[in-house]
Amino acid sequence: MSNFPELKIPHTLAAGPGPGNTDPRVLAAFANQGVADHMQADVLRGMVEAKIMLREVFGTKNVYTFGVAGTGWSGLDSIHSAILPGDKVVVFVNGTFSGIDCLSIRMKASSVADLAANPMDPQPANVITVNVPHGQSVTGEIVEAALAEHKPMFAFMAHWETGSGRINDLQGFNDACLKNNAMGMVDAVSSLGVENFNIDDFPGVGMWASCPQKGILALPLTYAPVSFTDKAIELFKTRGCYSFTHSPLFEARHWGVVDGKDVAAGTYHRTHSAYAVASYHEALRLLLQHGREQKAADYVACEKVLREAVAAMGCDVTSNMTSLIVLNLPGEFAGREKELVGNCRAAGFGIWPTLSEPVQIRIGILNQLTNASLTDIINRFADAMQVMGVKFDKASIMADVAKKLS
Numbered sequence: 001m002s003n004f005p006e007l008k009i010p011h012t013l014a015a016g017p018g019p020g021n022t023d024p025r026v027l028a029a030f031a032n033q034g035v036a037d038h039m040q041a042d043v044l045r046g047m048v049e050a051k052i053m054l055r056e057v058f059g060t061k062n063v064y065t066f067g068v069a070g071t072g073w074s075g076l077d078s079i080h081s082a083i084l085p086g087d088k089v090v091v092f093v094n095g096t097f098s099g100i101d102c103l104s105i106r107m108k109a110s111s112v113a114d115l116a117a118n119p120m121d122p123q124p125a126n127v128i129t130v131n132v133p134h135g136q137s138v139t140g141e142i143v144e145a146a147l148a149e150h151k152p153m154f155a156f157m158a159h160w161e162t163g164s165g166r167i168n169d170l171q172g173f174n175d176a177c178l179k180n181n182a183m184g185m186v187d188a189v190s191s192l193g194v195e196n197f198n199i200d201d202f203p204g205v206g207m208w209a210s211c212p213q214k215g216i217l218a219l220p221l222t223y224a225p226v227s228f229t230d231k232a233i234e235l236f237k238t239r240g241c242y243s244f245t246h247s248p249l250f251e252a253r254h255w256g257v258v259d260g261k262d263v264a265a266g267t268y269h270r271t272h273s274a275y276a277v278a279s280y281h282e283a284l285r286l287l288l289q290h291g292r293e294q295k296a297a298d299y300v301a302c303e304k305v306l307r308e309a310v311a312a313m314g315c316d317v318t319s320n321m322t323s324l325i326v327l328n329l330p331g332e333f334a335g336r337e338k339e340l341v342g343n344c345r346a347a348g349f350g351i352w353p354t355l356s357e358p359v360q361i362r363i364g365i366l367n368q369l370t371n372a373s374l375t376d377i378i379n380r381f382a383d384a385m386q387v388m389g390v391k392f393d394k395a396s397i398m399a400d401v402a403k404k405l406s
């Protein structure tokens with residue numbers, strides 16, 4: 001008999017690319033609700049209110065804006081579902097996550113024969129992958145050249161590639177999609193809730209997907225935000241998709257979107273959790289109370305302090321995202337990244353290595369925007385570096401951090 005003790009999970013300092021450090025208010029909202037089912041009136045009202053808040057977070061009037069139950073990949077699967085076997089797609093890859101997006105897209109675009117030839121990693125000829133080296137951004141010129149040459153039905157890019165910590169050119173991607181008449185799709189997992197932007201300013205992008213646990217900070221596994229323009233929804237209406245669960249037409253019904261219109265309360269799609277709805281609602285309230293603009297400015301300011309501190313320790317930062325830095329250790333310590341990350345993680349300091357080559361260190365500041373938490377991160381990283389033998393004047397670096405944060 002498997003008689004395990006009750007599972008206890010310790011508190012750690014979540015300082016990676018995600019999941020972000022969950023606010024106690026979000027956890028309390030999850031835990032402090034009554035027992036209720038998925039069709040209870042306040043649960044449905046909470047979903048409708050969350051939908052309205054999500055439109056503000058995305059900066060959109062798109063009616064089809066809601067959450068897909070699950071993680072970031074669930075929301076991405078919903079937008080990728082627009083792709084049917086044989087469709088021509090151009091995908092831009094510059095790191096781990098856009099690489100997985102590309103795999104998901106190749107699975108959707110495969111014929112039965114393509115899939116059978118390589119079920120785990122199909123290579124349909126109708127998907128064109130444009131690889132941009134790790135550590136570099138996808139530029140508007142790269143997108144325009146590929147779309148002009150291939151004239152695809154769909155184009156896909158990650159807005160912020162969390163694997164390499166690089167911001168890709170959304171304006172350039174949008175412009176090239178419009179010019180070449182391609183339907184743009186964007187993975188906005190790492191940028192939504194961190195950068196201040198309105199998706200309605202990018203009409204070449206018809207489909208957007210994000211995740212619950214990064215900028216939205218709703219870690220109790222909740223809902224991946226998605227948004228579709230009417231033009232994108234028209235594709236689902238006229239061509240269909242091979243998914244009941246992730247079809248935006250079906251999924252949106254539970255959030256009170258039926259036949260392209262807002263309705264007072266949702267209709268059953270699947271059994272949503274009242275607790276997930278409540279914590280998601282609270283996470284969105286927190287984000288909007290902080291304010292998109294203020295929060296984005298706070299990330300910019302904190303990233304700068306962290307970047308300058310690790311540079312003073314001799315590290316070389318290669319990223320340009322504001323919620324995350326990706327760095328190389330000083331020359332003579334190159335190759336010891338995993339050892340350093342392992343030591344930190346064992347001590348409850350949750351930083352990350354990159355998940356694909358080359359091995360680099362990633363330190364994130366999702367919801368770590370106070371002087372105390374930023375100082376704690378820099379202090380712990382400095383200690384770990386010194387334990388490994390890296391030489392620098394910690395006291396003067398910490399004094400400099402304190403001065404900048406005061």
Ligand SMILES: *Cc1c(COP(=O)(O)O)cnc(C)c1O
Pocket residue numbers: 018071072073074097098158160161162163187189190211212213
């Ligand atoms: C984290 C991430 C994902 C995957 O999100 P999950 O919540 O792990 O499913 C996809 N794309 C990007 C750019 C990400 O940063």
